[in-house]
Amino acid sequence: MSISKRAIDGKNTNPIGLGCMSLSWAYGVPPSEDDAAKLLHRALDIGYDHLDTANIYGLGHNETLIGNALNGRRNEFFLATKMGLVIDGAKRGVDCSPAAIRKCVEESLARLQTDRIDLYYMHRRDFTVPIEESVGAMADLIKEGKIGSIGLSEMSAETLKKAAAEHAIAAVQTEYSLWTRNPEIAVLEACKELGTTLVAFSPVGRGVLANGVRDVEALAEKDLRRTMPRFNDDNWPKNLELVDQFNAIATEEGVTPAQLSLAWVLSQGKHVVAIPGTASVAHLEENLARWDWKISADTKARLDALINQASVAGPRYSEMIQKTIDTEEFS
Secondary structure, rough: OOOOOEEEEEEEEEEEEEEOOOHHHOOOOOOOOHHHHHHHHHHHHHHOOOOOOOOOOOOHHHHHHHHHHOOOOOHEEEEEEEEEEEEOOOEEEEEHHHHHHHHHHHHHHHOOOOOOEEEEEEEEOOOOOOOHHHHHHHHHHHHOOOOOOOOEOOOHHHHHHHHHHHHOEEEEEOOOOEEEEEEHHOOOHHHHHHOOEEEEOOOOOOOOHHHHOOHHHHHOOOOOHHHHHOOOOOOHHHHHHHHHHHHHHHHOOOOHHHHHHHHHOOOOOEEEEEEOOOOOOOHHHHHHHOOOOOEEEEEEEEHHHOOOOOOOOOOOOHHHHHOOOOOOOOO
């Protein structure tokens, strides 16, 4: 199978990378250490070459897992991690001060068992620190060889442009799928103009567009989706109707719902890559199996009309969480 590579900071990677969060936290029950390590090795064996993690995933567990499992294969993949979110007991917040950035990068390098992080993100905007100041501190890390490039996560086009005026921004990571279209307001085009890669997380709609959620009550007790408005009693029945129609289109096209969703995301521009997360080897293989399949213009138009910001019921985050997000919102 011939894979058309896409560039991040001038480095060619396969268009679909692996979001590693599910191996430690958030969705369902995380796998055992052994099973998680096996999945990571399987990912590299079958062609994944872009792994995405964060210091906050499992409070360091995810980075430690990758460091332990793949320390002998570090040269086989493009490594991205993040800093900025703070969880200290009951304390929650964002700290992208220069001192915090430097402290966090050293901790991540140690957990990942590497001397260089290819792409280092600010996980959220720190509204108490000028973005230029945070970017300047990260640029110092590039000069020191600790990181290869700078990324922003869940930030607006305006913030991206301010940051890029200080130093080149390699990537903006943001939620993007048929049912979360916010990047289309401004970030998608701003990335294209600046030569910045848009890295789409949750490209299969937090499992919804992979036929992974039918009954919200069947989700694990601590599953993150239970706290999200789109999955509540009022909104989920309406969204499930969209899912059923989406699944029918996937059947018509001869691909799985996840493969159809990923193809739609990748069709949004050559500067877009996707990082679906999974704790399942079967899903890992499914996401790769048709990543060279191209969606037709007619099918894309049908999907755009079916699932969009107007047809999906409920906002993506609660009001409290939304206050921490810099990404543009539809009016």
